[in-house]
């Protein structure tokens with residue numbers, strides 16, 4: 555196998571356990587400032603998740619697992635820690651998945667040391683899953699292709715390497731991807747601030763587009779795939795992801811561009827039958843009414859700020875997980891890979 559540049563250049567590890575506290579690279583400040591936050595109790599980890607200092611479905615789950623292990627070390631009430639963390643954000647199922655995994659270990663009598671090892675395992679498994687998905691996803695892309703991605707699904711959003719951005723890293727290294735576009739991802743600008751920061755650090759040439767330029771880009775013929783991550787994938791293959799994914803999927807279908815969703819099995823929620831049942835997080839209107847804390851909209855104006863949407867399975871060409879690829883997702887194909 556070719557050694558990918560991403561395997562050598564991908565050094566960003568935004569969630570780091572330091573023996574008695576959790577260090578998080580504050581994603582609210584990037585790329586202007588690389589500042590680390592030190593979380594020393596579960597409440598601080600919960601606040602970091604809620605306020606988006608740490609974000610991206612897998613990274614949220616990993617941070618929460620460390621939050622539980624930290625509570626155990628401090629002999630804090632574990633039921634309270636689990637409940638507090640669970641309420642931090644509603645849509646990314648990786649959060650609930652990681653907490654359920656920790657809860658199971660607690661129920662089995664695990665001590666603080668064992669819970670620290672479990673949190674480390676969750677983090678290590680995510681990194682390994684990302685590398686595997688990178689290979690699998692890149693294998694679907696014809697050499698010479700252009701791709702468009704949305705939000706940030708890279709090292710910042712995971713244990714490292716990334717989901718959709720991992721496929722892009724692997725695809726660029728294998729010369730399958732020759733053009734990369736990233737959408738800004740209003741209102742929080744994960745694409746502009748975070749994805750472009752990761753790509754520039756890796757030396758991967760990429761162009762930022764306004765979210766509203768996506769259909770025009772697809773019409774030009776420059777992209778053959780839209781590649782995105784996921785916050786929760788229902789049992790029928792419907793995908794909840796960053797707001798704007800659904801409209802990219804519709805535009806992709808119209809233009810004959812394919813849609814790939816890349817997510818570890820910790821993002822699969824077989825207990826939720828369809829995307830209709832997924833809770834969509836609504837965040838404060840102020841995120842839309844200004845940019846970088848500066849008000850840009852007239853005082854008195856209101857805004858509606860759902861931060862995820864659901865893309866129906868029928869618009870998706872491939873779901874890539876570390877367990878394998880599901881092409882044209884269906885209930886049966888999902889059950890065959892993930893059980894019922």
Ligand SMILES: CSC[C@@H](O)[C@@H](O)C(=O)COP(=O)(O)O
Nearest residue numbers: 609610611705707711783784796
């Ligand atoms: C590997 S990250 C996958 C998703 O979590 C990502 O696409 C996304 O929607 C992140 O949303 P965010 O609100 O920034 O946490």
